[in-house]
Amino acid sequence: MHNPGGAGLYLPFNAWGWIFASLVMALGLWHVTLSQRLVVSPLLTAQWLGGILLLLPMAYPGFELKDYAIPRLLGLFAGLLFLASLYQWRFGREARDRLLYLLLGAVAIEALLGLVQYYLLVPGNWIGYDTQTNRPYGIFQQPNVMASFMATGLSLAIWLELRGDANPWLKGLRYGVILATSLLLMVLQSRVGQLGGVMALLLLSAQLGRERRLGRMLALVALGILLGLASQYLMAGARRGLEIYQSGGMRSIYWPYAAKLIAQMPWTGWGYGSFESVFLHHYMADKALNPAMVQIEYNLDHPHNEFLYWAVEGGLAPMLGMVLMGGALLWRLSRAGWVKGAALLALVTPILLHTQTEYPFYHAIALWWALLLLLYAMDAEVEEQGHGNWRDHLCRPWLLLRFMAIAIPLIVIPFMLTALHTAWVVTKYERGGYKQPALLLDIVNPMAWLTRVEFDVNAVRLMVGLQANNKAELEAYLDWGQAFVRHTPRANIYANMVIALNGIYSPGRG
Numbered sequence: 001m002h003n004p005g006g007a008g009l010y011l012p013f014n015a016w017g018w019i020f021a022s023l024v025m026a027l028g029l030w031h032v033t034l035s036q037r038l039v040v041s042p043l044l045t046a047q048w049l050g051g052i053l054l055l056l057p058m059a060y061p062g063f064e065l066k067d068y069a070i071p072r073l074l075g076l077f078a079g080l081l082f083l084a085s086l087y088q089w090r091f092g093r094e095a096r097d098r099l100l101y102l103l104l105g106a107v108a109i110e111a112l113l114g115l116v117q118y119y120l121l122v123p124g125n126w127i128g129y130d131t132q133t134n135r136p137y138g139i140f141q142q143p144n145v146m147a148s149f150m151a152t153g154l155s156l157a158i159w160l161e162l163r164g165d166a167n168p169w170l171k172g173l174r175y176g177v178i179l180a181t182s183l184l185l186m187v188l189q190s191r192v193g194q195l196g197g198v199m200a201l202l203l204l205s206a207q208l209g210r211e212r213r214l215g216r217m218l219a220l221v222a223l224g225i226l227l228g229l230a231s232q233y234l235m236a237g238a239r240r241g242l243e244i245y246q247s248g249g250m251r252s253i254y255w256p257y258a259a260k261l262i263a264q265m266p267w268t269g270w271g272y273g274s275f276e277s278v279f280l281h282h283y284m285a286d287k288a289l290n291p292a293m294v295q296i297e298y299n300l301d302h303p304h305n306e307f308l309y310w311a312v313e314g315g316l317a318p319m320l321g322m323v324l325m326g327g328a329l330l331w332r333l334s335r336a337g338w339v340k341g342a343a344l345l346a347l348v349t350p351i352l353l354h355t356q357t358e359y360p361f362y363h364a365i366a367l368w369w370a371l372l373l374l375l376y377a378m379d380a381e382v383e384e385q386g387h388g389n390w391r392d393h394l395c396r397p398w399l400l401l402r403f404m405a406i407a408i409p410l411i412v413i414p415f416m417l418t419a420l421h422t423a424w425v426v427t428k429y430e431r432g433g434y435k436q437p438a439l440l441l442d443i444v445n446p447m448a449w450l451t452r453v454e455f456d457v458n459a460v461r462l463m464v465g466l467q468a469n470n471k472a473e474l475e476a477y478l479d480w481g482q483a484f485v486r487h488t489p490r491a492n493i494y495a496n497m498v499i500a501l502n503g504i505y506s507p508g509r510g
Contacts (some may be wrong), residue, residue, distance in 0.1 A: 015417075027405075028082075035088075043328050044084060050328075060268050110150070111184060119235065147196075154185070157175075178221060183231070200347075203346035206339045258309075269318075277489055279300060280300065329348075333345055348375065422453070458480050461476055485497075
C-alpha cells in the first residue's frame, strides 16, 4: 500500500501488526478465564515494574506536552500485556519451537522479498523501489530495520539448528535463512545490522563449539558474505565506503547533547512529549553563542537512542525502569550458565542493539512483537532447564478479564482498519497534488494520522484564506500553527505562518 513514509501508523503494515497482537492478547486473557490461573514469572514481573517506572513521569505536574507520549506508552503496555498473554499458555518445548519457526518463516519471507528487490526489480517497478540506491528493505521501508530483522533471523536460525530438529524441510529453512540473511546483511550495508549479526555469532559460538557445529555454521555464513560481496560489485546500487565504520555520524552530536540535557534535569526530565522542542530550542540557543557548533536537522524527534529518549523526557524514573528491565533479563539468563545464557542472549541482541542507535519499534511494530516472543521463549527455556520460578496464582475475577478479552480486539481492530482507510484517503489526496480537498471529508478516523490530517486540513484553510481574503481563516491557521510548533517545531509551519500574517496585514485584505 502506497504511503508517505514515516513511522508508527503512517506505515500501513504496522496497523496489521496491531490487529494480530490484539488477537493474541484476547486469546491469552480468555485462557486465564477458562483456567482461572494466572501464570507469572519474576522476569515478567520485572518488566511490568519497569513499565510502571516509565509511566511515572506522566504524573509529574507542570509538563504540558505529556499527552503526546500517550501513543508510545500505549505501545509499551500493550507489549507487556502481549508478553503476559504468552505466559498463560505454558507452551511446551515443541509448541514453543513451532512459534519460533513461525517467526523464522516470517524472516524467510522478508529475506525472499529483499532478494527480489535487490536482484530482480527494474526501474519504474510498481512498488516504487529505488533500484539506483538498491538497499532492499522488505516491507519495512527502512534498510536498518530490515538489517536488524535479518540479524535476528540469523541468530534464531542458528539457535533452532542447535535444537536439532531432523525434519529436512525445517533444516532447509534454517540453512536457507542463514545463507540469505548473511548475504543481505552485506548488501544492506547497515552498520547496526552487521554489528548485531557479529555479536549474535560471538554469543552463539561457545554453544556451537560445544555441540561441534561451529565450523558448519561459520561456513554457511561465510558463503553468504562472499555472495553478498560479489553481488555488490556485480549489481547496480549505492556502495558505502569503509568510512561509515569510522564515524558515528550525527549521533556523535545528538548523544552528548542529550546527555547534557539529562544532566540539567536529572530527576524529572524535561517532560514527556517535549524532546523535539527542547532539543531544538536549547541546541540552537547554544549554537547562537557558538556558531562553530554543527548544524543539526530541524525535525529531530528522537536522539537515535531509546534510553536517552526516555531519560531526556522523564529523568530518573524511566532510567531506573529500563535498567531494571535489562538487569532482570541478564539475571534470568545467568541461571542457565554462561554458555547457554550467552546463546539465548544472542536471540535478542540485534534488536536491543538497534534500539540504542535508532528507533526500530516506531518504524516496525513487528520487531517489538518479535522481541517479546523471544523474551518469552528465553524465559521458558531457562524454566525448563530446571531453574523453575514461574508461579500459578488463583485468578477469580474472570468476568473482568473476559470483558477485556472481548473489548481489546473490538477496539483495536476497527481503529486499525479505519486507520488503513485514512492512510488510503490522505495518500490519494497528496499524490493527486492536493487538488481535491473534498477527499479529506471521507476520513473517518483522523486520530490515526492526526498530525498529517491536521497539516492537510489547515493547509486548505490557509489556501482558502489567501484566495478569498478571509481574515478569520488566516487567523485560525495562525492559532493552530502556534499551538502545533510548541510540540513539533517545523520550518514549513513557521513559513506558512509568515504567509498568513502577510495575508492578514497586507493592504486590501480583510
